[in-house]
Amino acid sequence: MLLLGKQANCQDYIIAIVAALSTGDPLLHYHPQENIRDDFDGKFENDFQKEDYLKIKKIHEIWENPTSDLLTWMNAIGAYEYAGATEEFCKKHYLHIKTMKEIHLLRIQLTKIVNAIDPTRQKKFNFLLDPPTREQKIVLRQIITSGFIDQVGRRVEDTNSSGSTTNMADRFRQTISRILRTTGNTSSPLRLKRR
Secondary structure, three states: OOOOHHHHOOOOHHHHHHHHHHOOOOEOOOOOOOOOOOOOOOOOOOHHHHHHHHHHHHHOOOOOOOHHHHHHHHHHHHHHHHHHHHHHHHHOOOOOHHHHHHHHHHHHHHHHHHHHEEEEEEEEOOOOOOOOOOHHHHHHHHHHHHHOOOHHHOOOOOOOOOOOOOEHHHHHHHHHHHHHHHHOOOOOOOOOOOO
């Protein structure tokens, strides 16, 4: 992801996203009284809890990106940096203070690493993240998708000539076996690792 971030001048945004991925979700999700509840089931014990929930949701909506949670996190990081990276900002906007500090430090470290790897980019760490342009948002979504391509998939069931169903992994094994039989290269066994 870091190397792809060079496209469309997106590297500072990708560094922020990678830092957030390394630390975790910076948003606090529901705050009834003093207890943080990230497992909120949608049932309120009283009107005050519902009011708190709606208040937090409204605050987080200013950063919300409907296409990606990671872009929402990036927006929250940018707002935190613009506000001076203070604990008061985190308390007021329901952000994890420790997580935001770790993200800030990781951004500095990752910027130094990227600068060491890419000599053409000798750019100092920029605390402030301007909102990305429309083109940068498109590139960012593409980079995020490419970073998670191993987690994108779909199980497809297919019926063979006998009417029974086979999944894609079985069809893949059958295809590889057919290729090995036709090429005559069966000296080494073929093993496919199941996950």
